[in-house]
Amino acid sequence: MSLNVLFVGGTGQISYSCVQRAVADGHRVSVFNRGQRQDELPPGVTSIVGELGGSEYAALADRGFDVVCQFIVFKREQMAKDIEVFAGHCGQYIFISSASVYEKPASHYVITENTPAVNPYWTYSQAKIACEELLKSSSNLPWTIVRPSHTVRTGLPVMIGDSDIMARRMLEGDPTIVAGDGHTLWTLTRSADFAVPFVRLFGKSAAMNDVFHITNDKAHTWDQIQMAIGRLLGVQAKIVHVPTDTLVKYIPDWVGPLTGDKAWSAIFDNSKIKGVVGDFECAESLEEILEEPILHLHRRLANGRPPRGDFDALVTRICKEQGALGEA
Template identity: 40%
Template sequence: MKALFIGGTGTISSAITKRLAEQGRELYLLNRGTRNGELPAGVKIIEADINDEKQVAKLIEGMRFDVVADFIAFVPSQLERDYRLFAGKTKQFMFISSASAYQTPLSDYRITEGTPLSNPYWEYSRNKIACEEFLIKQYREQGFPITIVRPSHTYDERSIPLGVHGSKGTWQVAKRMLENKPVIIHGDGTSLWTMTHNSDFAKGFIGLMGNIHAIGETVHITSDESVTWNQIYEVIADALGVKLNAVHVSSSFLDACSTEDYRGGLLGDKANTVVFDNSKLKRLVPDFVATVRLDQGLKRTVEHILAHPELQAEDPKFDAWCDKVIAALDAAVAAVNAE
């Protein structure tokens, strides 16, 4: 199999790249070369900015692929560019959409690929829906061989997956835990969430590559394990060797008093209970099973970050904001009790 990945070094794509390299597949990565230092041997690089369509067209002139996958397309114009570049050059075009495109709020917490797409809270999700609609139109009218993949919350060893954090990542939350400071959990922490280790995602994705039954299909790839946010934070605190000091705050309140995108990231995503039905994926990839249990995966992630100081990006602005929010809640409770 000869494959081309647009991107190939992100949280999701890096695990797929690694696994394909281990299998000896012929893999090309088209990217700007800024994160290629740790690529496995055998991976070929086409160094270019995908947004420079003329340059890319020259570089891939005469090339044909079994699979082309775009991991970094977010708006329809980028898919229109991909169609111009790869129509007639690939047997399968795979687009990474998002499970956040599913109906929000859900009418049924159990999500299948037939769940309606609608997210009034998050522009990111609405753009992904528009991307899907463009590709489906090309499949129906032009025979463009698409497969749409919807990941949910996928993580690796480089970042602790959390619900509420600042623009510089999630380390500051872990640092607050280590310092015995209270940490914010959105809502009451009892809503169910699904996190998928990128190595498990890679198994499902590779099973869809070159799969004739996946052409024209939309498939989500997630773990079958659902846990509460309280459990997620407890596991992280345990991995850090500290006791969790949690403060539960309404997602709507967090959105109202933050400059971060909590409207999209929380109200349009993580504040909602989600349980994924992976029956379709398992029909298409019969041997798929997610084997990294969340508590084990999170502990490995925490251990890796503790051993790599370069991954410990501090965020004083977010830290101060957390203190301010918690102080405001304490003041409100005191004011009500004083009446």
């Protein structure tokens, strides 16, 4: 069944692949954003340019969308505006939240949708939780909440900082940082793999007023991930392990993405989403998962490697000071 679908966002790390899949599955797709990304939309997609919350945005309510996919709401007040705009004006509102909302550390090593959404470390996750709670309390707006974990398309997975700078450091033989001992399990999902079950949620009565995460079933350690990036770049990654608490002393803002996310193992049970949309497959080998991000990296590096700066200097300093521990 072809549905009239709106993507708010549509050109991002996850949403672009979902737009492609929705078109491939025969849906009529419109994309609302500021029109500033370079990725070309698939043929047949209607582009609507405007600002979130502006007059063009309010007018979307009159377009009769069957499904609205919201990828760029990050704050409670933005969610309040969306409820005002779309309540009574769409068949299904899908909010893209985040798997980082789950409690840290999880009370069970396998995360399900019943794992509490409590993250005391990261304001980003707390804002997503507030959006979820407001949406759940709304009326006349059938909703579905989707929580992606770490999903890759153009960017490489690293624990801190700019991934292009970390890749350049690998290429130039400089050390890079992994928080902890490198044995923490982490789940990576290709955006193209995420998109398949995501689009299958469209119009599903069993998906209404419920929460799902969509991730790979396979997890890898952070050391395995960084070593694979090095192999694909043709170099040996030089990893320096630094305790999370130590890293946060250097940059307090790292407490969110580390203590509030990547410092904990993330293994997911996807049986709930599969029970609604059917089985789906995700690439499991790191070589296949990282193939597209590596391709995008090489395209960027062809225009010049990122320059050295303060972040480079800090990474070098941390690696040197960590390496000096225990020396006579």
